[in-house]
Structure formats: structure tokens, C-alpha cells
Amino acid sequence: MIKGLYAITPSNLSLDTLVKKTELLLKRGLKLIQYRDKNLDKKMLQKNAKYLLELTKEFEAKLIINDHIDVCIDVGADGFHLGFEDYLKKENLSLINKNKELINNKLLCGLSCKWNKELVINPPEDLLKWDYLAVGAFYFSKTKKSKPEKNDEIKKKFLSYTEKPLVAIGGINNNNLNEIMKMGYACFATSEAIFKSDPSPLFEKVYKNL
Numbered sequence: 001m002i003k004g005l006y007a008i009t010p011s012n013l014s015l016d017t018l019v020k021k022t023e024l025l026l027k028r029g030l031k032l033i034q035y036r037d038k039n040l041d042k043k044m045l046q047k048n049a050k051y052l053l054e055l056t057k058e059f060e061a062k063l064i065i066n067d068h069i070d071v072c073i074d075v076g077a078d079g080f081h082l083g084f085e086d087y088l089k090k091e092n093l094s095l096i097n098k099n100k101e102l103i104n105n106k107l108l109c110g111l112s113c114k115w116n117k118e119l120v121i122n123p124p125e126d127l128l129k130w131d132y133l134a135v136g137a138f139y140f141s142k143t144k145k146s147k148p149e150k151n152d153e154i155k156k157k158f159l160s161y162t163e164k165p166l167v168a169i170g171g172i173n174n175n176n177l178n179e180i181m182k183m184g185y186a187c188f189a190t191s192e193a194i195f196k197s198d199p200s201p202l203f204e205k206v207y208k209n210l
Helices: 017-028 041-060 069-077 089-096 100-106 117-121 152-161 177-183 200-209
Strands: 004-008 034-036 060-067 079-083 108-112 132-135 166-168 189-190
Touching: 004 200, 017 034, 017 041, 034 041, 041 060, 041 069, 060 069, 060 108, 069 079, 069 089, 089 100, 117 132, 117 152, 152 166, 152 177, 177 200, 189 200
Parallel strands: 004 034, 004 189, 034 060, 060 079, 079 108, 108 132, 132 166, 166 189
Antiparallel strands: none
């Protein structure tokens, strides 16, 4: 399930543009979309998420909501993705605790670990089980502010720290995708390279080798 291209929506797209671009990706066979917009208020996020969920269901894909567990639950999305700092917020811990059964039985849960070895080895699972962990940044990225890891051997070594699927994230594009695939990663989160550039080369490389 957690493999292939994992599209993360850029911030500041109009709903019309967001839906049109997402539909084009879904028609190509994309199965994982994370709705992420750091600049919208929660009411607009929820409204837009409903449109995206309707679209992803049409193509039997999964919609993951970034940061907002309440929006995920309210619209009936397929899961949520959190940074470690966001997970620790009281309101999120409270939401998770109140909805443990739903979350653990029905939702996909992803955690950003940056390059934190100990977090990958031992993610917090007293309330929920993480379905995948995201590591990065692999390269410079406007989306991910975490510092890129330059040592390829360290990046490769992270795959041995857990049996959970690891999602590579941060600055991934057609020019560096082969490097990441050679390390052994099988899921690649990308935003600008898939929403703001021609995604054809990425699709060709990923799905020809999986």
C-alpha cells in the first residue's frame, strides 16, 4: 500500500487548480495524496478536503490530511500525517485518545521523523500504531525546512532501523529519483516536481521499477 509516488499538495492553489491537477495525477494511477496547505484556515481546509476526498474515492486512491486530525475525522478522509511536534500537542493527543478505536482500525497514520534515528526505531505508539514513517529531507526543499542529509550511506542505513514503510521526502524530483531508488526506498513524497512540473518522467521511473 505505502509505495510509489506520494503526492503532497502545494500551498496556495485555488480549489479549481487543486482539483484539476489532482485529477490528472489520479488518472495516471497515483494512489496516495496528502492534502497540505499551511496558509488556509481550517474552514477552507475542510471544504477543500471534501472535494478532494470525493475525487480520490472515484479513483480508489487514499486521501491523507496533513496536521489536522479533526479535519480528517470530520470529512471521513483515509488518514492523517503529523510531525512529531504536532503529535505532542495536547489537542492532538486528546483527539487521538478520544478516537483511538477509529484511528487504529480504519485510518492510515504517518509520522515525520526528519533524520531522527531514535524516533524511527522507537516511534510513540502508546495511543496509535503508525502505518508509515517519513524521513528527510533528502535534498533541499521549499516544502520541508529540515536540513538535508548529504551522506547517502546514512540515508540508506535508515531502512534497517524499522520494519515500517519509510517514505522518502524533501526535494525529490526526476534528477535525483534514481539515487533514492538505488538506496532501496519504495515510496517517494513529492510536491512541486509533480504539481508544478511535468510528472511524466517520475511516473515512468517509479512504476516501471516497482
